Amino acid sequence: MLPAAALGLCRRDRSKVLRIAPACRLRSTNGPSNARARTRRAWSVIALRASGGARLTNVTYRTGAGLEVTVRADTLLLHQGVVPNVNLALAIGCRHVWNEAQLCFVPALDAWGQTSVAAVAIAGDGAGIAGAVAAEQRGRLAALGAAFQLGHIDKVVRDRMAAAHLGALREAQLGRRFLDRLFKPARRFRLPRGETLVCRCEEVTARQVRDAAALERIGPNQLKAYLRCGMGPCQGRLCGLTVTELLADAHGLTPDEVGYYRLRPPVKPITVGELASLPKTAADIAAVERS
Ligand SMILES: Cc1cc2nc3c(=O)[nH]c(=O)nc-3n(C[C@H](O)[C@H](O)[C@H](O)COP(=O)(O)OP(=O)(O)OC[C@H]3O[C@@H](n4cnc5c(N)ncnc54)[C@H](O)[C@@H]3O)c2cc1C
Numbered sequence: 130m131l132p133a134a135a136l137g138l139c140r141r142d143r144s145k146v147l148r149i150a151p152a153c154r155l156r157s158t159n160g161p162s163n164a165r166a167r168t169r170r171a172w173s174v175i176a177l178r179a180s181g182g183a184r185l186t187n188v189t190y191r192t193g194a195g196l197e198v199t200v201r202a203d204t205l206l207l208h209q210g211v212v213p214n215v216n217l218a219l220a221i222g223c224r225h226v227w228n229e230a231q232l233c234f235v236p237a238l239d240a241w242g243q244t245s246v247a248a249v250a251i252a253g254d255g256a257g258i259a260g261a262v263a264a265e266q267r268g269r270l271a272a273l274g275a276a277f278q279l280g281h282i283d284k285v286v287r288d289r290m291a292a293a294h295l296g297a298l299r300e301a302q303l304g305r306r307f308l309d310r311l312f313k314p315a316r317r318f319r320l321p322r323g324e325t326l327v328c329r330c331e332e333v334t335a336r337q338v339r340d341a342a343a344l345e346r347i348g349p350n351q352l353k354a355y356l357r358c359g360m361g362p363c364q365g366r367l368c369g370l371t372v373t374e375l376l377a378d379a380h381g382l383t384p385d386e387v388g389y390y391r392l393r394p395p396v397k398p399i400t401v402g403e404l405a406s407l408p409k410t411a412a413d414i415a416a417v418e419r420s
Contacts, residue, residue, distance in 0.1 A: 327358065
């Protein structure tokens with residue numbers, strides 16, 4: 130039996146409830162409320178296993194009370210929680226810090242979303258998960274910060290215009306700490322063992338990561354060289370935080386001390402044609418170069 134993160138779809142299962150809704154039921158023509166009523170629900174699931182041959186055929190789950198149940202299934206969707214996608218920000222060298230409440234890295238930002246890289250601000254989910262309203266308000270604050278930096282408005286105007294957005298942002302974040310605490314993923318889901326897939330792209334298991342960590346004190350980037358962990362098409366978006374936490378656990382370090390994969394463009398797979406069509410004139414290159 131593997132923990133829920135076993136499928137390597139991501140490193141987060143913030144849900145204590147596993148809902149298994151076979152696709153055939155959801156395709157019912159009786160309407161969504163009927164489908165919901167007929168969906169089997171299992172509570173307090175602490176582990177699950179997907180099995181089958183070329184395709185998924187069964188899901189087995191175990192509850193905290195020790196009940197083990199196998200159901201036939203052709204689709205398995207895991208709710209893995211939400212964390213910021215930091216690949217772009219890391220690729221351009223923005224400083225990041227570990228957020229212990231949300232168990233993820235977030236870019237280090239000032240009140241205007243300004244990163245450690247000049248002229249780069251981040252708003253929305255990329256700045257940290259706080260919901261849609263907060264994302265919008267952060268965007269407005271970042272725009273005001275940019276207008277100020279470009280000399281379009283002075284500090285007085287910026288601060289006056291920002292007041293309402295700062296208030297709305299504060300309001301949108303009320304209760305956030307409670308939510309983060311309530312839905313904090315359990316260690317058993319974050320720190321898998323055995324044959325649980327950590328890096329799904331390169332099919333690297335938790336056992337391999339732990340074995341490599343036992344050899345010497347290594348970081349996520351060294352692990353790439355050992356196991357190709359994080360070097361597949363997703364470039365660590367799915368396994369990055371799991372690897373950081375596994376290495377932190379193995380070495381007795383904090384995730385901040387372990388750090389994250391060093392990311393380089395392209396952050397998502399692109400075709401050779403797209404690569405070949407990238408701008409090449411001196412002006413194009415200067416437009417994206419940082420000093
Ligand atoms: C299923 C689901 C349910 C949710 N429910 C709630 C809820 O009930 N309440 C709540 O407060 N929040 C909810 N959220 C979260 C909320 O949607 C986000 O917090 C919010 O949308 C974040 O805004 P954003 O601008 O950062 O990102 P997004 O809204 O994701 O906007 C990013 C935009 O960038 C575009 N984009 C991406 N890549 C590129 C590219 N390379 N070039 C150009 N454009 C690009 C995308 O198409 C998208 O339009 C939910 C999210 C999901 C996924």
